[in-house]
Amino acid sequence: QVQLAESGGGSVQAGGSLRLSCSASIYDYTPYCVAWFRQGPGKAREGIASIDSRDTTTYADSVKGRFTITQDSAKRSLYLDMNNLKPDDTAMYYCAAVRWRTCTTGGLEARIQTYWGQGTQVTVSS
Secondary structure, three states: OOOEEEEOOEEEEOOOOEEEEEEEHHHHOOOEEEEEEEEOOOOOOEEEEEEEOOOOEEEOOOOOOOEEEEEEHHHOEEEEEEOOOOHHHOEEEEEEEEEOOOOOOOOOOHHHOOEEOOOEEEEEEO
């Protein structure tokens, strides 16, 4: 069983930055795909960034150039650095993981992810 736990959410003003962390036992397996998703009020869940066991990254257009996904397998941690935050970034942020595959296809699609964290709230005020 893979366990995931997010931290680092909070409230920030527009233009500010936050770093989310996800403690993940997925690093016991290879290959794997891990990703960040978010769900804002009244919105569908959106995949925003993924990274896999080959360090291949993918970003949604909505965050490209502002968010950076990284991982430290030795620390069993996944990170999301968020810069130039906007009120539209307000959402619950989740990390997700799937074993035995990379993110090559569908890494940002919720349907391919098997394991999910509980989420951490990010609120951006204007």
